[in-house]
Amino acid sequence: MKEIKKLLVANRAEIALRIIRTAKALGIKTVAVFSEADKTAAHVAAADEAVSLGSPEASRSYLNIAAIIDAARRVKADAIHPGYGFLSERADFAKAVADAGIIFVGPPASALALAGDKIGARKIAMECAIPVVPGGEVEDLSAARALAARLGFPVVVKAAAGGGGRGMRVVRAETELEEALEAGAREAKQAFGDGRVYLEKFLARPRHVEVQLLCDAYGRVVVLGERECSVQRRHQKLIEESPSPVVDDELRSKMAQAAIKLAQRTGYVNAGTVEFLLDGREFYFLEINARLQVEHPVTELRFNCDLVAEQLKLAAGEPVRDRWEPRGHALECRIYAEDPELGFRPATGEVLYVHKPEGPGVRVDSWIEPGSRITPYYDGLLAKVITYGEDREQARRRMAIALEELVLAGVPHTGGFLRDIVLSEPFIRGELSTRLIDEQFATWRPDQQALRVALAMAATAFVRRIDLTQSATGPTLNRRADRSPWVELRGFVPWS
Amino acid sequence: MKIVRKNQTEEHELELERDQGDQITARVDGSSVVLTIQRLSDGSFLVSDGERRYRGFVCRSESGVEVAIGPYLFSFTLEQAREVRSRSTQVARPEIVAPMPGRVAKVMVAEGDRVRKGQPVLVLEAMKMELVLSAEVPGTVTRLRVTVGTQIEAGAVLVEIKPDLSTQQAETEAS
Structure with missing residues (x-):
């Protein structure tokens, strides 16, 4: 057994902050790393020490393996937690960390390599007699045409090295195939440095259900239930919950057995997730996410545990705890800097005001505060609102209220959109699918009553002489003081 | 005044009829909205339309104002400002x-x-x-x-x- 005394967190934003908090509570010293864009970020302030990595571009900072290992050596960190995204699933990073004599809080490089190759992982699943969505690798356009014809349209183009929906394209007819292969390969190359793609049959309205695993170094695997993450846009999750409203004990046990088989077959250690598509009562292996998931708090609330603490114990060589009792229901909504009215286009800007929800059964994992800058360099996740209830309905009501409490200005975000989904009939009934947003919320508009109030407020603001012609044509207002609320207008605004 | 919502496809006709500081009456697309507004200590405000109460926030944006009403965020531009901008870019x-x-x-x-x-x-x-x-x-x-x-x-x-x-x-x- 090794002891972790000092942990370097190779990540940023809410997940870095969340990992730092757990480490501190375990008496572990913490080291943050940061790019120039994050000098004043919350995760930097929270850590015991912080090391600069350099330029804002991810490739030069949070993806810079040499700089991160160098930082860990300099501060004498004995472990590195990669968080999610960035380097978390890179076998070369895990190997470089291990070679430097530092504990990697995650699976061994060999398991990462197996999980990271989506085509290889599919083959392993088939060898374990776990169903996969029909499809396969395609070398060129003519092979793709032949396979697509056999599968029948629509088909999905996916990145072999992929994950998180990147490089993924739905193709409805043969005429779209060439463009989709090209775009998918380009996006995959850009995101993963590997342009290989494969084709899969497109399931019309599947659910996304995933199984949380904890695996120790002695071959033991425990399952911490499932999460349903069907509410997605661009094949990326927006709402997650545990348990799934439709998975019963029989199905749960089958999916758990499949996940355990895969973990054992890949030599998996630490926390991991096996993702499935669920179509009726048939489930298909999707991929292994060899890291802590964004949506892990849903499992934490349901199992009353701290998954990062478990990860640190497993990384230090402790055996996995074998008794886990679930209770109640947990939900998570992801607040992204995106405009739900413009096809979830990523937005940038500065947070000018934020009021975060609180209360019984409500947890908010976030990194933003007034002045936080949302830049194009990184993922736009601003906050995760997580609620717990004795049953799904209590968790859902708490979520609706929590999202009503959220106020955030300065950058478009998904808060209001998610509130409306949580209050919608299909969501209340648990009638979910990965197509829910596309099919039922594509033309979503904000609450009309709130819009009327906003319009009346805007009329007041315009009349009370905010000089808008100047701001529309004049110099860009980028100093925070210039843009903060009513600063120059305080004299005009007699609201008390 | 004519206000355009940020996606530029939605126009609204507005008029501020009465401004009594903490109570305003506005005509929004032909019907009346009466709001009671209270400033809160953190710079936000509490606004009531007689039926529901919201916590909100108003700030300037690059092209107009941004109004948060609970979790909904709205971005507005004055019609005249938009015309000036689009003309100057389109023709030149x-x-x-x-x-x-x-x-x-x-x-x-x-x-x-x-x-x-x-x-x-x-x-x-x-x-x-x-x-x-x-x-x-x-x-x-x-x-x-x-x-x-x-x-x-x-x-x-x-x-x-x-x-x-x-x-x-x-x-x-x-x-």
């Missing part, structure tokens, strides 16, 4: 402008190329999505300001296009 230099910050993933034209209206010109990649930008007018590419891999800010001019004279005149006359 029809250019491809980045609607969002990101990275240039693909360039489909070269300087000197002729482009049709609606022809894809480049692909922008931001965070986890791709966006195809197309020519808004027919013309000739006079300057390519970016290459694959260039990081760009929202609003940056990416490609300059000299519009075909006849088409430009036709569009100017039509507007």
